[in-house]
Amino acid sequence: MSPLIISVATTCAATAATFFLGMVAARLMYDVRGGFRAWIDGILTLPLVLPPTVVGFFLLLIFGRRSIIGRALEHVGLTIAFSWPATVIAATVIAFPLMYRTTLGAFEQVNPTLLEAARSLGASEWAVFRRVLLPLAGPGVIAGTVLAFARALGEFGATLMLAGNIPGHTQTMPIAIFSAVEGGDMHAALLWVVLIVVLSLAIIRLLNVEKKTSRMARVEPELPRPEPAEQLPTAVAPVRETASPVTLDVDLERTLEKFTLRIVLGAGDGAVGLLGPSGSGKSMTLRMIAGLSTPDRGRIVLNGRVLFDSGIGLNVPAARRRIGVVFQDYALFPHLTVAENVGFSLARMTKDERRVRIWNQLERMGIAELANRYPRQISGGQRQRVAIARCMAMEPDALLLDEPFAALDPHLRRRTEEQLRAALADFSGPVVFVTHDMEEAFRFCSELQVLDSGRVIATGPKHRLFEHPRTVATAQLTGCKNIVRAKRVGDDCIEVEAWECRLRSAEEVPENLTHVGFRSHQIAFQKSGEKENTFLCWLVTTSEAPHEMTLYLRMHCEPLPGQAPHLQADVSKEVWRDLSRQPQPWHITLDPARLLLLES
Structure with missing residues (x-):
């Protein structure tokens, strides 16, 4: 040769x-x-x-x-x-x-998140x-x-x-x-x-x-629309094989670089919110539940099925947990169309069954016209709806949402929230919703858990946590903007040096009190100073939003140049118009029943 x-x-x-x-x-x-x-x-x-x-x-x-x-x-x-x-x-x-x-x-x-999405x-x-x-x-x-x-x-x-x-x-x-x-x-x-x-x-x-x-x-593949007789009713949720209660019980521990994450969580038919600052362990908690990260020790049980148990060495792979995950960055597969993304988990179905399931989810999320487009050809809000449809198409036993609206502008966020709320209305499994936004958590969740540096510092119904946060970190995460150091001087009295006053409380002041808080939208403006915890105040400066005004106030005496305000009050534009016509000083009341008695 x-x-x-x-x-x-x-x-x-x-x-x-x-x-x-x-x-x-x-x-x-x-x-x-x-x-x-x-x-x-x-x-x-x-x-x-x-x-x-x-x-x-x-x-x-x-x-x-x-x-x-x-x-x-x-x-x-x-x-x-x-x-x-x-x-x-x-x-x-x-x-x-x-x-x-x-x-x-x-x-x-x-992007490794794409591989994790495929496993989930x-x-x-x-x-x-x-x-x-x-x-x-x-x-x-x-x-x-x-x-x-x-x-x-x-x-x-x-x-x-x-x-x-x-x-x-x-x-x-x-x-x-x-x-x-x-x-x-x-x-x-x-x-x-x-x-x-x-x-x-x-x-x-x-x-x-x-x-x-x-x-x-590669031409955009056409996904034929199923005949009307084939389509599933858009308002009907998937029927579960059993009528047993749906529960997710989590008790996990994992050592991280800066702290040890310890989480005990229970979820049923509804959404539980994990609220906390960035780096507090929220996303890692979701990863461990989904099987994308392995805890050091603990146990996960979903609807009576043990997914992880360090005691017996059991760790069910993410692919077999039947837990849907909506990632913060969408994690859509860029080489697949919208329809192919939604149908990714349906490979074991027949072609006709898969087609019906895909169209059903696309129409539920209002994105049927995007079926043959690629992720790069659609907007951020549309991508998030595709990600939600992809999870719901697999009919998961539980759903994990990792700050699903963090990358959206306010307008798109509202629209996508409505779509998600409609999807969750048809979902009967446990939902864990991770966010650092109190308003999002309040709109979607009935129960809240507050994390700080890997620890659960508060847990319970959202209304109770909002009204009685108990700790400074919880109050901050639930949106309280007026928090200062305080000390107990009586069963129902506290002294606040930063506000130069004493306040009466409607409930007994705990011995371990370190701070007091008052929510900015609960500050009441009065015509006189007859009510308890009522003080004179002067306006230092304002900040305008589309529907409300933020007023920065100094109590007791007119502020000198450069003096910082004592309080922040959020009022509607109507209240502001009335206040702006009134001479200063004004009277403000810090309702004794609305004082937040906190420990650090």
Whole structure:
């Protein structure tokens, strides 16, 4: 055989071997963490930095006739060294690092939240790889294949060491060039050089054309609308197999970088809100419930089914928990249409069943006209509705919402809230709603749990937490804007140094009182000072919103330039119009029944 045929056969075989070996190595390394990762990666990348003759020498030690492997193969009639398979092995080893590193880099560029979303939708690890990771990393994989092909085609040193220079058997084009130059035949050498350059350029160009064609060939698939008789009633919720009560019981602990997260949570037929500042452990709680992160210890039980129990070593994978997750950044698969995103979890259904279920959810969320568009072609509010429809399509046993409106502007937030409220009205399972916005939590949840640095500092019905927050952190998270230090001076009396006054309380003042709070919208303006806890006040400054005014007030005496206000009061525009016509000072009352008696 001529060097051209030997080179083409060797390069094709080596590229195929490198493709699969590089993909497997990159996928395995993708999940590896810890100190050993750098060492493993260094070993896999080593042929890229070593001189090819050194790599060839090591291969000769492994596959040579005097090696253990070489002698074992000779016993079965196989010889690797100085044979055509040796050229393939040498080219594969030399080209492997390029394929591995490029593919690993492409995998690491894929948003990991997309993989977690796929797992939460019931996809196995193989399905996650095949349907999400590989398609999104496709350009990088193609680039790695091209680089591996080019490197295998030009391999010389390792091939010469392991396979030798046997015309018609192992003499590839690079070796033929070396032999021609060594023999003084520069014309033959130039011919082989031109062939290598032309072949390399042709393959690279062909792969680029195929890549471009594959992009252009993807036409938006039309999802046919089901016949009216096929459609599910849009107001009917999925029927559960059992009539047993729906419950989610969580008791978990996990050590994080800054604190240890301890969470005890119970949810039934309704929404429980996890309220807390950023970094308090809210999202990690959802990840542990969904099976995307593993707790150190604890137990999760959903509708009587144990999902996690550290005591018996049970940890049900996320794909089998049947828990829907709406992620903060939507986590829509960019290579799939809206309809394909919604139907991602329905792969086991028949085509007609899947089509009906998808259209049902699209129409419930008011996005049926977007069925054949891609996520990049729709707005943020529409993406969030797609994410909700995708979760509801799988008919989950529980639903987790991780700050679903954080990325939306106020107008879109209101519209999407209405769509979500309608979807939750048809959902009979436990719902856990994570937010740092008290108003969102109040609108969607009946029960609230307040987290601060990994601890549950308050829990109970939302109205009770709002009226009696008990702690400073809870009061702040539930929107109280007037909180100052205070001390108990009697059973129903507290002294507030910052406000230069004493206040009467309608309830007994606790011994451990450290602060007092008063909500800005509950400050009452009076015409006289007859009521208890009524003081004179002057206006320091104002701040205007579309429907209300925020007044910053100083009590007892007219403020001097630069003096800070004592209180913040939120009033309607109508109240402000009346107040602005009245001479100062005004009278304000801090209702004894509305004082928030707090501990730090």
